[in-house]
Amino acid sequence: MKHEFDSAFHPADIAFKTLKLAPHAWVPNNSRLPVLIYRRAVDPSTKDLGKTFEALLAGNEWLPQWRDSIFDYHHFHSTAHEALAVISGKAEVIVGGPGGEVVSVAAGDVVLLPAGTGHCLQSTEGRFQVVGAYPEGQQWDIRRDALLKEEIAAMEALPFPRSDPVAGRKGPLLQEWT
Template structure:
C-alpha cells in the first residue's frame, strides 16, 4: 500500500485545504463487510454506497472530511476544482478528501461500487458548488474542521494522522 498526497490551493471558487488529498493505493484487501467493520473500529462509520460514482459536478463540503473507498470497478475523478488533479482510482483504492477540497466524478466503469464515510460525529450538512461570493466564508469554515484522531483504515497511528498533523505544523 502506498499513500499519494496532493496539496491543492484554493482558486476563488473551491477553498481546497492546507491538508493534502490522500489516495491510498491498494489499501483494501478485504471484502466490503470487513472494510466497513474496519472503518467503524477506526471511527469512520460508513454512511453511503453508490454505483454511480461521485456527484458529476464540481462540489465540496465545508463541514466534513470525506472518505471514498472503491470496492469494485474504476472511477476517474477530478479533485481540487477545474484546475485540480485528475486521478484514476480502482478497486482497493481509498480517497480521503479534506473538508473544502473540490471533487467531481468524470467517468466510471459499469461495475463501480463505492463506500463513503465521514469521521464519527460528522456528515455532509453543507454541499457547496463553489460560488465566488461565498469563497472566503467557506475557506474559513473548512479550515476549522479538526483532524480526525484516527486514520480510517489504520487507527491512531495511521498515515492520515501523521501526514495531516505534519501539514498543519508546516502551515502554521
C-alpha cells in the first residue's frame, strides 16, 4: 500500500507499507496496530544520516536513544513502541517472531514497530546501523519469552504516540493506528 502525505522536512511522496501481524508462538505482536515501513523517509545520500534522523525523530517527539545494529535473536519490547531509522547499509529483518515475515530495509528507511512486535536481524550488507527511538514517556525493555496476562494488558494499554516519528502530526501513524 502506498500513501502520500505532506511534510515540511521531506518530499511529499514518502511511501510506506503496513504489515498486520497476529500473535505467533511466544511473540504477542500487536494485532491492533500495524507495523509501518517507510521507504526512503530521508534521502540515503544525506551527508550525516544519523544526525539527520536523530533531529527528525526528536522533533517529532520520538527520543533517539541509541545507534547500533538490530539484535540477531528474536525479541520484542512490551513497554514501548519503537522506531528504527536505518542510517547505513542494508538488512533483512524478520518481523513477527520465528517464522515471521522477512522485510528488506536500507539506508533512509524507517521501521515503526508497535509494542509486542517480534523482530530479529537475519542478514546484512555493508555496515548496517540504525537509530532506535521511542515515544516520549516510554522506556523500552527486551523480552524473549511469553508475557503474562497482566503484562499483555499493560502493553495494550500503552498510550498512542502523539505524532508520527517521520512526519509529525501529519503522518500515517495517526491514521493507521486509530
